[in-house]
Amino acid sequence: MKKLILPFILLIAAVALGQTKVGGIVLDENGQPVAFANVLFKNSSEGTITNDNGRFYMESDNAHDVLLISFIGYESQEVDLTAKVTYDMKISLKESTEQLDEVVLISGKQSKKNNPAVDILRKIWAKKRENGVRKFKQYAFDKYEKIEFDLNTIDSALMKRKIFKGLEFVFQDLDTSRITGKTYLPIFLNETFSKVHGDNLINEEKEEVIGNKNSGFDNNQAIIAFVADLYQDYDIYDNYLKFFDKSFTSPLSRTGVDTYNYALRDSAFIEDKWCYNIVYYPRRKNELTFKGDFWVNDSTFAIKNINLQVTKSANINWVKEIYIEQDFDVVNDSIFLLKRDYMLSDFSFQKKEESRGVYGKRTTVYDSYTFDEEKPKEFYKAIGNPYDPNLVVKDDAFWQKNRLEDLNSDEKGIYQLLDTLKTVPKFKSYYNIVSILGSGYVEIDKWNMDIGSVYDVFGYNQAEGPRVRAGLRTYYGENDPWRLEGYMAYGFTDHKVKHGISGKFLLDRKSRLIISGGNRSDIEQLGVSLTATNDVLGRSIASSSLVTVGANNRLTKINLSTFGIEMEPWTNVRIGVGSTFRTLSSALPDDFSLDYVDPTSGTGISSEIRQFDFNALMIYTPGRKTIGYGVERRGMNDNYSTLLLNYTRGIDGVWGSDFNYNKIQFSYSQPWQVGGFGRLFSTVEMGKTFGKVPLGLLNVIPGNQTFFSNYGTFPNLDFYEFVTDTYVSLHLQHNFNGRLFSRIPLVRKLNLREIIGLRGVWGQLSDENIALSAPASLNTPLQAPDEKMYYEYSVGIGNIFKILRIDFNFRGNYLDSPNARPFSVTGTFGFDF
Numbered sequence: 001m002k003k004l005i006l007p008f009i010l011l012i013a014a015v016a017l018g019q020t021k022v023g024g025i026v027l028d029e030n031g032q033p034v035a036f037a038n039v040l041f042k043n044s045s046e047g048t049i050t051n052d053n054g055r056f057y058m059e060s061d062n063a064h065d066v067l068l069i070s071f072i073g074y075e076s077q078e079v080d081l082t083a084k085v086t087y088d089m090k091i092s093l094k095e096s097t098e099q100l101d102e103v104v105l106i107s108g109k110q111s112k113k114n115n116p117a118v119d120i121l122r123k124i125w126a127k128k129r130e131n132g133v134r135k136f137k138q139y140a141f142d143k144y145e146k147i148e149f150d151l152n153t154i155d156s157a158l159m160k161r162k163i164f165k166g167l168e169f170v171f172q173d174l175d176t177s178r179i180t181g182k183t184y185l186p187i188f189l190n191e192t193f194s195k196v197h198g199d200n201l202i203n204e205e206k207e208e209v210i211g212n213k214n215s216g217f218d219n220n221q222a223i224i225a226f227v228a229d230l231y232q233d234y235d236i237y238d239n240y241l242k243f244f245d246k247s248f249t250s251p252l253s254r255t256g257v258d259t260y261n262y263a264l265r266d267s268a269f270i271e272d273k274w275c276y277n278i279v280y281y282p283r284r285k286n287e288l289t290f291k292g293d294f295w296v297n298d299s300t301f302a303i304k305n306i307n308l309q310v311t312k313s314a315n316i317n318w319v320k321e322i323y324i325e326q327d328f329d330v331v332n333d334s335i336f337l338l339k340r341d342y343m344l345s346d347f348s349f350q351k352k353e354e355s356r357g358v359y360g361k362r363t364t365v366y367d368s369y370t371f372d373e374e375k376p377k378e379f380y381k382a383i384g385n386p387y388d389p390n391l392v393v394k395d396d397a398f399w400q401k402n403r404l405e406d407l408n409s410d411e412k413g414i415y416q417l418l419d420t421l422k423t424v425p426k427f428k429s430y431y432n433i434v435s436i437l438g439s440g441y442v443e444i445d446k447w448n449m450d451i452g453s454v455y456d457v458f459g460y461n462q463a464e465g466p467r468v469r470a471g472l473r474t475y476y477g478e479n480d481p482w483r484l485e486g487y488m489a490y491g492f493t494d495h496k497v498k499h500g501i502s503g504k505f506l507l508d509r510k511s512r513l514i515i516s517g518g519n520r521s522d523i524e525q526l527g528v529s530l531t532a533t534n535d536v537l538g539r540s541i542a543s544s545s546l547v548t549v550g551a552n553n554r555l556t557k558i559n560l561s562t563f564g565i566e567m568e569p570w571t572n573v574r575i576g577v578g579s580t581f582r583t584l585s586s587a588l589p590d591d592f593s594l595d596y597v598d599p600t601s602g603t604g605i606s607s608e609i610r611q612f613d614f615n616a617l618m619i620y621t622p623g624r625k626t627i628g629y630g631v632e633r634r635g636m637n638d639n640y641s642t643l644l645l646n647y648t649r650g651i652d653g654v655w656g657s658d659f660n661y662n663k664i665q666f667s668y669s670q671p672w673q674v675g676g677f678g679r680l681f682s683t684v685e686m687g688k689t690f691g692k693v694p695l696g697l698l699n700v701i702p703g704n705q706t707f708f709s710n711y712g713t714f715p716n717l718d719f720y721e722f723v724t725d726t727y728v729s730l731h732l733q734h735n736f737n738g739r740l741f742s743r744i745p746l747v748r749k750l751n752l753r754e755i756i757g758l759r760g761v762w763g764q765l766s767d768e769n770i771a772l773s774a775p776a777s778l779n780t781p782l783q784a785p786d787e788k789m790y791y792e793y794s795v796g797i798g799n800i801f802k803i804l805r806i807d808f809n810f811r812g813n814y815l816d817s818p819n820a821r822p823f824s825v826t827g828t829f830g831f832d833f
Contacts, residue, residue, distance in 0.1 A: 020064045020081065023057035024089025026050050026071070034071055034093060036281045036291065038265075042066035042078065049281060049291050051312045069093065117262035117278045123301040125254055128237040131302040131336055132328075136371040138199045141337075143207070143366055144404035145192045147231060148411060150184035150359040152346065166426050184359055189414040190214040193402045197375055204380040211394040211402060215418040231343065231362045232637075236306060236326060240675055244345075244833035245638075246316055246737060248288040249676050251280045251308065259289060259676075267298075270305070271330055274298045285313040286742035286751065288676065290324075302336035304328050312351060315738035315751045317802045317833050320357060321346035331369070338366050340405075365404035381571065443475065450475045456487075463523050463555045463587035465493025479630035481506045485537060489522065498522040502536045502562075506631040512568040514631060516578075521559045523587045525552070527700025527719055529712060530685045530729060531644060531667045536562045549705045549824065553591040554719045554780065556696070559583045564615070572640075574619040581655055584609040584696040592720075595775035596694035598658075605775045609696045612657035614649040641670040650691070661691030678736040683712060689725040695773040695780065698723045701761050701790075709796070709807045709826040714759060716792050716811040716821045724763030724784045733757045735798065755796035755807065762789040781818070790814055803829050 020041065026034045033054025040047030041064040050056045063084070070076040074093035112118055133139040159171050171185060191213045198205040234241045239253040249259045256262075259282065266277035275295040282289035294306035303326070310322035322345050329339035341364040348357030421427045436442055441452035450473050459467040471487035474480070486501035502518030518536035564578025585608040586592045598606035623640035626633040648663040665687035672680040687699055701724065703717035704710050712731055738753045765784040773782055796807035809824045 020062065021057075021059040021085045021087070022067055022081065022089065023087045024055070024091060026054045026056065026069055026091045026093060028074070028093055029095065034074070037069060037071040037093070038279075040068045040070075042068045047293075049279070049293075049309075051291075051309070053312055112257050115262060115264075117264040117280075118257055120264070120276055120278060120296060120301070121252070121256065121262060124252055124296060124303070127301040128252070131237070131300060132338065133198060133369075133371075134200060135335065137201055138197070138372050138374050140195065140197045140370045140373060141366050142368040142402075142404065143192075143194045143196050143364065144402065145194075145362065145364045146405070146407075146411070147190045148186055148359075148361045148363075148414070149188040150186045150361070151356070152184040152359050153354065153356040154183045154185055163430075166424065186410045186414045186417070188215055188418070189407075189411055191399065191403070193399075193404075197379070199375065199380070202377060202380075204377070206380045211398055213394070213399065215414045231360070236303065236308075240673070242673070243322060244316060244319060245679075246288055246833060247673055247676055247678075248290060248310070248314075251290055251292070251294065251306075252303070255676065256280075259283060259287070265293065270295055273304065273330055275304050282311055284742065285311070286315055286738065286748040288314050288316065288737065297336065300336065302328065304330070304336065315742060315753065315799070317751075317799065318347055318349065318831070319345055319833060320348040320351045320355065337369055340365050363405065367404050441473070441475075448474060448476045461523065461525070461555060462551070462553045462591075463494060463557075464491025464496075467491045477630075478634075479628055481631055483631055487537070491523070494523075500537045504631050508567075509629055512566075512574075514566050515564070516566075517561075517563040519559075519561045522557075523555055524558050525554070525719060526556045526558070526584075526696075528702050528704075528710075530687065530699055530702060530727065531646065531665050536560060549707070549821070551591070552705050552719070553588050555587040555592065556594065557585045557587045566617075572621045572624050574617075574621075576615075576617045578615050578617075579613065580615065581612045581657070582609075584611070591779065593776040593779055594694065594696045596696075596773050597771070597775065606658075609694060610656045610658050611697065612651050612654040614651065616647045618645045619643070639671055639673070641668070643668050650693070650697070659691070659693050659697065661689060661693050661697070663687065663689045674734070677739055678734060680732065680734045681711065683731040684729070686728045687726070692768050692772050693725070694769075695720075695723065695776045695782070698725055698765070698769065698773075699727055699763070700724075701727070701729070701763065701785070704826070707826055709805065709828045714761070714790075714792055715794075715807070715809040715824045715826050717790075718819065718821070720780055721783075721817070722761070722763065722785050722790065723782055724765055725769055726765075727761060727763035729759070729761035731757075731759045738799070751799055751802075753798035753805075755794075755798055755805065757794040757796070757807070757809075758791070759793075760789045760791035760812075761785055783817075785814065788813065799832075803831060805830070 026037045026039070028034055033050075035050060035054055037050045037054070038047060039050060039056045039058060041058075041060060041062075043066075044060075044062070044064065046058070046060050046062075046064075048056050048058045065081055067079040067081055068076065069079065069091055071093055074095055077091060077093060079089070079091060128134075133141075154171065164171075191211075192209060193211040194207050194209045196205065196207045232242065234243070236250055237252055238250055239255060240247040241250050242248075249255060251260055253259070260280040261283055263279050264276060265279045268275060268277070275297050277293055277295050279293045281291040289311055290308040291311055292307040292309050295304040296302065297304055305328065306324075306326050308322075308324040310316070310319070312320075323343070325340075325342040326338060327340045328336040331337055341362075343362045345360040346357050347360060348355045432443070436454065439450075439452070440455050441450035442454065443450055452471055452473075456469050456471065459469065461467070467489055469487055469489040471485070473485035474483055482503070482505040484501075484503045487499065489498040490496070491498070498521055500518065500520035500522060502516065504514055504516035507513045507515060520536050560580060560582040562578060562580045564576055566574055566576030568574050584594060586594050589607065593607075594609065595605050595607050596609070598604065620643040621640050623637075625636040627636050628634050644665075644667045646665040648665075650657070650659050650661040650663070652658060652660040665685070667683065667685040669681070669683040672682065674680055689697075689699065700720055701717060701722035702713040703719045703721055704713040704715040705718055709715070711733060734756050736754045736756075738748075738751060740754050741750070741752045742748045763784045764786045765782060770777075770782050776782070791812040792809055793812060794807045794809040796805055798805040800806065804827060806825065806827045809826060811820065811822045814820060815822055
């Protein structure tokens, strides 16, 4: 045994001798951090740049004895490395009055003119469509991706905390990050192997997932969807790179010269190709930018290697570090193809150097490129569920064959660690708490039931007073072909029980043929959305808001029964037909009336509406990605548009139905990424009702009497302030993501974000419908914004304490209306990046 141990120890020692790790901080003579200073191993091309706080960390697989630090305006300094691992270095730079010829000093503001680095950048722009897979008509390649999450900054104090009592064994296998130098504990691993096909002529690309595996949470679609949305693909040649729902300016962007400083640092042969090394760093703080360097070929001007590190001051929450490396393989003299992509994110509540967090690491390896093999257009249109467990769950032999990069010892240990943790009761308790907070439901596995949602337990409105609600749903798994769900609620003022029950059944997976139905009897605030669907269990926040502006007494007692059939004949195209029967009456008749003229009634007035409707609906969501194959699927992205067309035919006489009418509605919603200037949301809605209908069946312009910002509503309108049978509305909301505030001294340190909004609506209400609902007009105004378009505008400040947004809303016109609110303040909470 000793004969085996000694060679093993010598091997480890030899590997350790070939590694050099350094980390620390660079200061000036006054003890202030020096940002963007150059740190290199002497006589090598391996280097980095200090961050906003003057800190750096670097490691090399080679042995180095001297560290070189330089910065414009300071004397360069050489530091002898007496050990292979040297952390917590404090390096002080002295001011210099002369430039040293033998040292390349790069920092400070770089000129845009007569700058060789910028000249090279322009050639990159000119050649970018001729590099990589863009050079070919069609392309295909294998793609292997592994995503890992690690707890970081592990120390003895953390290990001794009560939360880890009984879980001490998890700390047996700690390692050190080569990027940050911090200790970490691997806790999750997800692997995906896929085949990617693309066609540059028709601008289509399709990724077929062939295998997927994750540690300890097999087929947990919530985790898979979260990971897929968190780490989306990107192209460094694009002008903007999207990470965590934020658009960062790429260092290769055509707008880069206005955003970054560029400097030519070095030139050398890399794999027999002469390449230039260009360093870049941001011109201003608090913008969504990177710092780093890249190597570019001198003839093709294709990128050979690039690294990007998000600056500390970037306006992004919960992420302390983002580091990216990309390596490109030289296939022949003119073709450079992406070979490996590595991305590390350090998620943390704070950006302090010592704060603990979670590493998210993604490694993607590309191989087996083929070109100019044409596929029919139908191939790209046929998109199924990319993570169907029946298709993508593979055995160990598959992964041994198809991993394009072997797992290291840490990664192999994650599978065993999670299998062990799942048997520990304390870990199960922690997992269940996180699951409840995420889904809102308490799982009762032995009954195959979930209790919830826990977020709907308490509520309040003026008709019911304090209200409690308890719900239940069947749950065998994420891909159940059917689901039953129901709830019961009780109001402590009206002393009445309410209920809701629904069921849905998936009859055919391929066409997603689903039948559904249900019944609900409850108190609701109707008119909070112009284009509402017939979700039998849906209930708006306005129906149970604890605090409102003014009297929230225009509530409706509703009993709704629904039956529907829907299918998805083409990807992201849903078609449905169904019917509804509902009764509507005022929940507070003394304050709010739904009365209408009814010659058949003994009094000539009816207070209850009985209505049978036939509905036809089409929803198109191009670009939407989903996961799952059961009756309920989970979305994986939010950057897609939605087009909705709805037709309603009211039929009188069916089960005592009162009215005969036709209604058609259309809506179009679209998010727009406006380069580095943030994100714009737009929604257009229009509709018209043909025939005479009472107030309860008209289209109410959605007001908002809560203190919550709610996109799609008008916060300066009361409920039922405007009522229409014909309408057109527009909502615009733009989030600059701090683009403007980042240019204002002092304010930019707060990392606030600016939001502006503009919304307007025009509508009509026919004389016939006004006359029909005349009895209701005694306490409910019947007016429409027909003289001119009603509009509001707002300015908001987001990211206050990282979680709060406040909007200041202004009413643009109709200020002479009774009880008109010219100004309001609303807000919302959220954990956004």
